[in-house]
Amino acid sequence: xxxxxxxxxYAVELMCCxxxxxxxxxxxxxxxxxxxxxxxTASKILGLMVKAGLLVSHRGLNGGFSLGIGADKISITDxxxxxxxxxxxxxxxxxxxxxxxRISSCGTRSQWYRINEAVKDALxxxxxxxxxxxxxxxxxxxxVDDLPLISKLIN
Amino acid sequence: xxxxxxxxxYAVELMCCxxxxxxxxxxxxxxxxxxxxxxxTASKILGLMVKAGLLVSHRGLNGGFSLGIGADKISITDxxxxxxxxxxxxxxxxxxxxxxxRISSCGTRSQWYRINEAVKDALxxxxxxxxxxxxxxxxxxxxVDDLPLISKLIN
DNA sequence: CCAGAAAAAGACCAAATTGGTCTTTTTAAG
DNA sequence: CTTAAAAAGACCAATTTGGTCTTTTTCTGG
Numbered sequence: 534x535x536x537x538x539x540x541x542x543y544a545v546e547l548m549c550c551x552x553x554x555x556x557x558x559x560x561x562x563x564x565x566x567x568x569x570x571x572x573x574t575a576s577k578i579l580g581l582m583v584k585a586g587l588l589v590s591h592r593g594l595n596g597g598f599s600l601g602i603g604a605d606k607i608s609i610t611d612x613x614x615x616x617x618x619x620x621x622x623x624x625x626x627x628x629x630x631x632x633x634x635r636i637s638s639c640g641t642r643s644q645w646y647r648i649n650e651a652v653k654d655a656l657x658x659x660x661x662x663x664x665x666x667x668x669x670x671x672x673x674x675x676x677v678d679d680l681p682l683i684s685k686l687i688n
Numbered sequence: 689x690x691x692x693x694x695x696x697x698y699a700v701e702l703m704c705c706x707x708x709x710x711x712x713x714x715x716x717x718x719x720x721x722x723x724x725x726x727x728x729t730a731s732k733i734l735g736l737m738v739k740a741g742l743l744v745s746h747r748g749l750n751g752g753f754s755l756g757i758g759a760d761k762i763s764i765t766d767x768x769x770x771x772x773x774x775x776x777x778x779x780x781x782x783x784x785x786x787x788x789x790r791i792s793s794c795g796t797r798s799q800w801y802r803i804n805e806a807v808k809d810a811l812x813x814x815x816x817x818x819x820x821x822x823x824x825x826x827x828x829x830x831x832v833d834d835l836p837l838i839s840k841l842i843n
Numbered sequence: 844c845c846a847g848a849a850a851a852a853g854a855c856c857a858a859a860t861t862g863g864t865c866t867t868t869t870t871a872a873g
Numbered sequence: 874c875t876t877a878a879a880a881a882g883a884c885c886a887a888t889t890t891g892g893t894c895t896t897t898t899t900c901t902g903g
Binding site: 693694695726728729732746747749750751786 | 889890891892893894898899900901902
């Protein structure tokens, strides 16, 4: 099964959570509890987000995290790549491409490049601001039993 | 780093190799040698391709594999999914979606569905016949030092 | 019909990756 | 200066992945 890593999945969720209250500074404990992500794991992810410039951290008492740039400037690709590294479907697309000992007998690299770009575009076409559009902003303050439309499509 | 599994990568290469000589039946040993993929691993992949209907196997002496359907009917998604299972970026997109204990507090599922479809389209937009178009058909019969165009783009 | 060659099937092992924990250090507020 | 919080990074465990090996089945050619 082709899937994202759990960490990438978590990261998007945490970012959504933060983007829903862009003005407030949230501590990792609060975010972890709200998203039900184990605290140390959430911390690690938040650290990666800061390193990527997607969040800014505020140290010391009452510290926490807030968006580093606007939610409409952050794409899903940005978040995923901050956690899992670049989208690079095959080994021969990276800088270590020469490690591929089949490179001289493989004519598919230019096709792989096209496919890779297409996948990157697909992931990059959704912005964080779009991810949260349909999310009621009272999430976490109380349970909402309002399943997304998608459940009707896939069942 | 977001990448395909090695098996999926191998699978595409094996399929290309077979599609280049669509009329002939090739044994797994020959294919493994040509692609420099370890024989037992190649066998396993070829078996998966047969199970998916992309290849047909011919048992017995002088047996081997040949395309099950036309190379222009096989997309990269078909090959990848035969090896790695369905493209399903997040856990909440499958039939075990209800296992997600955040489902009622997560409004992003419909967005994930969109992203997943976009990625599937990206992978599905390339056919096996296109993958081999630019490949000189004397591959494997001798070393070709004709690097694909792509090397100029990414370096 | 028999012997041999090849694929099929599946149990099994090892290494790499991933997810997660814990500890120590740094920073800032009060 | 004390305390609370983030940062950093060493470390561990579990899953997944890649790969091997063995046994069974099936077909061809003699």
